[in-house]
Amino acid sequence: MNKDRVYIFDTTLRDGEQVPGCKLNVDEKVRLAKVIDSLGVDVIEAGFPISSPGDFDAIKRISKEVRSTTICGLTRSIQKDIDVAAEALKYANFPRIHTGIGVSESHIKYKFKTTKDKIIERAVAATKYAKKYVEDVEFYAEDAGRADNAFLAKVIEEVIKAGATVVNIPDTTGYCMPSEYQEKINYLINNVKHIDRAIISAHCHNDLGMATANSIAAIKAGARQIECTLNGMGERAGNTALEEVVMIIKKRMKNQYFTNVDSTRLKAASEAVSEAMAMPIQANKAIVGGNAFGHSSGIHQDGVIKHRETYEIIDPKEVGVSESRIILTARSGRAAVAYRARAIGYELTKDNLDLAYSSFIKVADELKEVKDEDLVKILERQNIFQTV
Ligand code: KIV
Ligand code: ZN
Numbered sequence: 403m404n405k406d407r408v409y410i411f412d413t414t415l416r417d418g419e420q421v422p423g424c425k426l427n428v429d430e431k432v433r434l435a436k437v438i439d440s441l442g443v444d445v446i447e448a449g450f451p452i453s454s455p456g457d458f459d460a461i462k463r464i465s466k467e468v469r470s471t472t473i474c475g476l477t478r479s480i481q482k483d484i485d486v487a488a489e490a491l492k493y494a495n496f497p498r499i500h501t502g503i504g505v506s507e508s509h510i511k512y513k514f515k516t517t518k519d520k521i522i523e524r525a526v527a528a529t530k531y532a533k534k535y536v537e538d539v540e541f542y543a544e545d546a547g548r549a550d551n552a553f554l555a556k557v558i559e560e561v562i563k564a565g566a567t568v569v570n571i572p573d574t575t576g577y578c579m580p581s582e583y584q585e586k587i588n589y590l591i592n593n594v595k596h597i598d599r600a601i602i603s604a605h606c607h608n609d610l611g612m613a614t615a616n617s618i619a620a621i622k623a624g625a626r627q628i629e630c631t632l633n634g635m636g637e638r639a640g641n642t643a644l645e646e647v648v649m650i651i652k653k654r655m656k657n658q659y660f661t662n663v664d665s666t667r668l669k670a671a672s673e674a675v676s677e678a679m680a681m682p683i684q685a686n687k688a689i690v691g692g693n694a695f696g697h698s699s700g701i702h703q704d705g706v707i708k709h710r711e712t713y714e715i716i717d718p719k720e721v722g723v724s725e726s727r728i729i730l731t732a733r734s735g736r737a738a739v740a741y742r743a744r745a746i747g748y749e750l751t752k753d754n755l756d757l758a759y760s761s762f763i764k765v766a767d768e769l770k771e772v773k774d775e776d777l778v779k780i781l782e783r784q785n786i787f788q789t790v
Contacts, residue, residue: 405660408651409627411445411603412438412644414675415460416476418635419449424679431460435468437674438632442662443644445472447500447629451490452483458490465494472538474498479528488535499532502542502570505557506549518553522560529564540568540603547573547606551586555593562594568601568627573616576609576639580619587623603627606642608634613642618650621659632675633683633690645672645689645721653715669722689721696727698771700735703728707741730772732763739777746774747788748781757784 415431415438418424426434431448438446448464449457465473473494477483479501491497503525504513510521525541532539541561546554558569571590573583583606591597604620604627606613617628634643648663672690676683685693695718697703705712706726718726728738736759740750743758750758761780766772772780781787 403657405656405658406626408621408647408659408661409444409601409603410442410644410648410661410663411447411474411627411629412441412443412631413447413605413629413641414438414631414635414644415464416447416449417629417637417641418631418633418675419679420637421635421640421679421681424635424681426460426678428456428460428463430678432463432467434674434678435464437671439468439471440664441644441667441671442664443471444662445474445498445627447474447476450476452477452486458486461487461490462493465491465497469495472496472498474500474540477501477528477532479503479524481528481531484528484532484535488532491536496538497536498538498540498568499536500540500542500570501528501532502540502544503528504544505554506545506547508548509545522557525557526560526564529561529566533565538567539565540570541566542570542572542605544572545574546571546586547575547578547583551589552593554586555590558590558597558600559594562596562600566600568603569597570603570605570627570629571620571625572605572629573607573613574605576607576613578606578612578616580612580615583616584619584623587620587625591624601626603629604642605629607636608639608641611639613640614646614650617642617647618655621651621655632672633681633687635675635679635681643688644668649689649716649721652720665720666722689716693729694718695723695725696729697738698729698731699733700738703738703741704735707737730762730766730777731770732766734766734772742774742777743781746778748786749789750786754784754786758786 448461451458451461461475475487477487487499602625604617604625606616628647630642630644632644634640645668651659685691697706702713
């Protein structure tokens with residue numbers, strides 16, 4: 403069976419960088435672009451060129467230094483934005499201009515104070531204008547998640563006619579339910595003339611914690627590009643997490659779909675973003691969190707020690723984590739104490755383990771976690787010494 407490729411559009415450096423306090427300087431952006439490129443993503447949205455001279459310079463340098471990936475710059479449906487984006491992208495091997503406009507009632511009425519016809523006019527004009535500079539033009543229909551499907555279809559049909567190569571259907575406010583978003587993409591596939599001339603892109607926000615679920619629903623409906631960020635960075639509750647989409651496709655959809663991302667680089671890339679943006683990763687973050695492969699309860703630890711797959715659906719090495727962690731806490735059992743003791747050079751007999759465990763559990767009740775150095779003290783207090 404032929405598998406479909408799902409293109410990964412990384413917007414860590416644009417939508418991800420919009421997080422308050424996470425702004426990157428030019429050198430940091432260029433360095434992260436190289437890390438993101440090494441993952442094997444298909445598109446790097448490097449920034450919003452007209453927003454600041456720093457962003458302009460970063461996009462220009464990334465265009466010169468990252469040669470094998472499409473480099474994309476965001477614009478509004480404004481000629482000046484598009485002129486500046488084209489200038490910033492002029493050295494890119496594969497430049498893409500990402501232009502668009504709001505299409506929901508709320509955006510049309512309150513943000514643009516205009517009419518639906520005028521929105522279509524501006525969308526078409528911006529697409530045609532961007533086409534003068536580059537072949538690859540992506541159009542975003544901002545707040546598509548809350549937009550009327552019939553109007554959205556009309557906009558999308560017109561921008562495809564104007565030359566858009568990719569049509570982005572953002573759930574800008576993270577409002578959609580997965581079934582609703584899937585139906586929206588289905589609706590476009592069934593109601594937009596020449597929809598097959600463009601790639602449908604899903605761009606989901608996480609306000610209700612459904613960004614990843616919505617992106618996966620979009621793939622099922624026919625979207626073939628997912629816009630996402632490492633660690634799910636992004637304004638408010640963030641964007642679809644790149645690492646989640648990549649691993650869902652790899653673990654649960656691999657008979658039908660694939661991405662070009664090298665999953666073994668995910669952990670390192672996630673750490674590079676976290677460090678550069680000074681934004682710690684929550685410990686229970688799927689795939690890349692510090693506890694994603696950590697086990698602390700006795701029942702789970704016993705299972706994992708006997709056979710890793712009893713409590714893990716991903717081999718940590720697949721995402722660049724060296725091994726699962728057995729973390730000693732007051733919920734740990736004997737198997738875990740013996741396992742950690744062995745790992746630091748203490749092979750325990752049954753009697754020794756009984757002795758060590760009764761002392762361990764008292765200490766564990768006082769501590770959040772019993773570290774290796776605490777375990778050494780517990781063992782040596784019982785006259786148990788290293789054997790290897
Ligand atoms: O969320 C959104 O709608 C966006 C667009 C600018 C693509 O980020
Ligand atoms: Zn967004």
